[in-house]
Amino acid sequence: MTTHEExxxxxVMQQYGDEILRLxxxxxxxxQTAEDLTQETFLKFYRASGKFRGESTVKTYLFRIxxxxxxxxxxxxxYQKIQLSNTLTTFLKSKDNLEQIIVEKSEQQLLVEKIEQLPLKYKDVLMLYYYAELPIAEVAETLDLPVNTVKTRLRRARVQLKLKIEEGEDFSEFA
Structure with missing residues (x-):
């Protein structure tokens, strides 16, 4: 690695590290896992830096990676093994007091769970638009989609999320 590359x-790590970590x-x-994946993102960015053609911004390229x-x-x-283990542990611990755990969950946690239930193509658009706060054009560039497709997915994601919220708890402030 040359001094210039370093x-x-x-x-790039200083400029975008926190945003990539949050994403x-x-x-x-x-x-902890997000930190590992952030590190892996920057490694892949470094290894593929010769392939970067400058057709998008560095930020968009990093988000795509x-x-x-x-x-x-x-x-x-x-990941699948960790999820299965966590689900079994939670079930075994909460078997007797399931009602209490449901009551203790915050509305924010339930909203995140509803977002997690969405298909990945809708979740990607929501995450980039609302959490990463990218404009629609950058979301489109990041996901390598036309702008109108992103707008459509964003609209459909909102509709599906609203339906999922209406199925469950009272989220009138989010609907």
Whole structure:
């Protein structure tokens, strides 16, 4: 790694590190895992830096890499095994006091759960638009989709989320 490459990587990490970390967290809901995935994102960015043609911004390119890294992780056997283990542990612990646990859940946690139930194509758009606060044009560029497709998915995601919320708890302030 040359000094120039090293400086460029450090600059990119400083400039976008927190945003990439937050984006990864929105997918995996674990800060430790999000940190690992952020590191993997920057490694992939460095390794693929010669392939970057400058057709998009560095931020958009990084977000695209981060989303792919997160999707790869979420489809991995390691993640599936962790989820199964966590589900079984929660079930065994909460068997007797399930009603109490449901009452204790906050509206924000329930909203996140409803978002998690959406198809990935809608969840991606919601995460990038609301949590990463990207404008629609950058969401489209990040996901390599036409702007109108992003607008349509965003509209459909809102409708589906509203329906899921109406099925469950009272979320009148979010609807």
């Amino acid at each position: 400086e460029h990587l450090q600059q 990864c967290y929105t997918y995996v809901h674990s800060w 981060a989303i792919n890294v997160c999707k790869d992780y979420l489809s991995s056997w390691k």
